Amino acid sequence: MTTVAVLVESRGGEATQPTHEAITLARTLGTPVAVWLGAAPDPAQNARLGIHGATEVRVVPAAEDARQPARAAAALAAATADADIVLMISTFVNKEIATRLALLTGAGVVVDAAGVELVDGHVETLQTVFAATWNVRTRIAAEKAIVAIRPNTTLASPAEETGAATTVVVDAELPEVPEVIASVEPVPAPEGVPLAEAPVVVSGGRGTNGDYTLVRELADLLGGAVGASRDATDEGWISHEHMVGQTGTTVTPALYVACGISGAVHHRGGMQASGTIVAVNIDPDAPIFEIADFGVVGDLGDVLPQAIAHIEKHRAG
Incomplete structure (x- = not known):
């Protein structure tokens, strides 16, 4: 065997x-x-x-x-x-x-x-x-x-x-290496599931204008992690470990929700293999809609509160 x-x-x-x-x-x-x-x-x-x-x-x-x-x-x-x-x-x-x-x-x-x-x-x-x-x-x-x-x-x-x-x-002889670790200081892990392991990722981009309140609320409601585009991290709106993309974290969740993200090649390369992709963007010609399974043309400030309310109502029964 x-x-x-x-x-x-x-x-x-x-x-x-x-x-x-x-x-x-x-x-x-x-x-x-x-x-x-x-x-x-x-x-x-x-x-x-x-x-x-x-x-x-x-x-x-x-x-x-x-x-x-x-x-x-x-x-x-x-x-x-x-x-x-x-x-x-x-x-x-x-x-x-x-x-x-x-x-x-x-x-x-x-x-x-x-x-x-x-x-x-x-x-x-x-x-x-x-x-x-x-x-x-x-x-x-x-x-x-x-x-x-x-x-x-x-x-x-x-x-x-x-x-x-x-x-x-198992006994093992480990090789000597030219580097010596002088100290190890663990970085406090963010709350919730790590981005790369999350079954659901809700990401926000330039369309958030730096306010991730609704993105975080939806992610928490779905039991997922918060992601971001490179533009958002470059602006300093959210820390770099949240960046999804070719030079950030590559994610393959069952559900990926892109909020206010245009869908540049850099970002798509880090999330395009997701199971189901939902996109919310005010621009109907945004490239993210080319790969989305479900798209909503609208301002995330209007769309996400309605989505959150409907999910909460559905769960309440």
Whole structure:
């Protein structure tokens, strides 16, 4: 049976939702095992990973300080020596880890995949490229495959047979690197789900005129995250970590709501692969309407309050 290793992304000692998505995907490819870099997780985490199908949690304690991709790749190589497929969430750091792991193991690597499947005994991935204007299917010819998968591309679900995953400690020799981390100061995370992982994203652009009150209210109501266009972040209306675009965060939510965003190529490249796109813009010729599944021509100051009121009324029953 094919062994599929999944690198666990954790936040505050807990595996993230995209990790559970990746383990769910791994079940369709073979037998999932989770890889945890750092101190062993508590039994509750093992149970959650087991519920989604992980049969083992391979812990590499030496990797607790492996913030450098070279050290993380070496730790992952030791923990996945028997794995035919390695899955990880497609983040900036993990893309570099995936590349370094491929160099160490001679594996084939694909990042920013939107799907993975086995075809004729080979791993094939689905991707959207060139600002989401092309759909590409890639076959990995190497014996070992490494795939960085985008969040929100698989619906996390419990396995039919569940149980707490067995903990296996893996010894690994991490390489010396020319950099030394002098200090680590965590940046306070914004409230709610991170932008890249959110199933719903409500973004505001120049049409907000710097007032994100309605955008935030709609995002909170839908349980989503707040995004922004580059124009809005350049104006200083909202911080850079909210920027959606080719040089910002690439998102693939089930629902993307663009409010007062014209839809320049830079922005579209970061959100065009979303499941359903809703656009609100006062300009009927705005490029965003070319890719929107549902468009409303109007001022967001008029449209969003009505949308919020109708959603609240519907939920009230």
